[in-house]
Amino acid sequence: MSGKEPLLGTLKVCILNLQGCSSPYTDACPYIQPFCEVLEMILRKGIKQPVLGLNRKDYWHWLEQLPQQETPQSTTLLSMMIEKTNSSGKVLTAQGKGRYFLRLALNRKLLAAAFQQLVKTPRLLEWYEPLTSILGQEDLSEPFLSLMLVVTEMDFSLDLQNSSFLDESWQLPVCLTYETVPCRELGMVLRYLDGRIFITDVLPQSQAKVDEVVLVGDVIDEINGFSLRNASNGQAGTVLQKLKGKPLSFRLIRWKWHDGGMYKPLLPYLKILREKIPSFQLQHEHQCKEKSEARSLQGGRLLYNLRYLGQVNVGKYGGKEVLDRGIPMVLEKHLPPQVVLFDVKETEVLVLQKPTSKTFPVWEGVWTTVKSLLSALCKFEYTPVSAFFSGYVTGSLLFNEQGTDQFYRFCI
Structure with a gap:
């Protein structure tokens, strides 16, 4: 077989290499990319092209015609895959759509059916x-x-969300999710370039800086599931405005690849960024707080170093709605901050004084059930502020320590 057509022999070797890995086969398998590249070369070999070379044809152009050729006995699954590929906002070209379809067909065991x-x-x-x-x-x-029938019997679990660079390359980037709480400013400086959103700076003391997830040079791929591939200028801000007050989930594309080097398809973009922004520099690592600040342990649990800013009584009725009112009331007191240790146990939250590690007076002798916990962010000298309120639970009612009137105590 390989004597007649070397590509078929190479494809067979790729399949054997895949079968030597554990199933299901994911993008972490090093043989996925070579297999897809050889398969694509086979599909492109001998495709008729226009005489003048304009509007070059690719295998996607005949793949998308498959629904028109279906017989009444044929399955509608191919039609559904074509529709899903066309509806994906992450691939824009015939090359990208063809590659997306092949990965989708591998997951759904329909590659042989298409051919x-x-x-x-x-x-x-x-x-x-x-x-x-x-x-x-x-x-x-x-x-x-x-x-292809052999491949159909194999189990694939490829990440179809990681498709934003299939237009350029079979090599997939490293992706991660950055989840953060509602805040006025995240502190990420963005630059739009050819439909992609690059993070060109992270402001000091900002929420993004504190969270230590984002690296300068990363690309924002999604916000709360909304794809930002081929984004227009200002589109990220428009999406964030619609999500105001809601938790945020960013899907980021790392500028670094698995080997620690640069993700190659980003090279042309980063070259332009350096030309447009002379001060632009890729961020390699985060400054690890744990290296500069000693952490305490209590019963094997990590204690968090916080500054206690004060408390205020917010009345009988509590809920997350009181946070907007309670935070300014505490801050207006301008009390000197006290360094404390925050201990989150299975059924209680304790605030301990440093360095004595005694229970902080406001929590003394209390087995606290947290009624509601919200990492609410406000700007207090550019420092994020966490707030929560609590009460004591008996059945379905909340009582104070003496079992009298219902109350909530607000602390930040």
């Missing part, structure tokens, strides 16, 4: 040169389909 539909449809076979292609020659298409 079987091709060889059964004379109109689609006209896309290929009969003498130079693999799919256009019966003696080559049959062993190819046999290999």
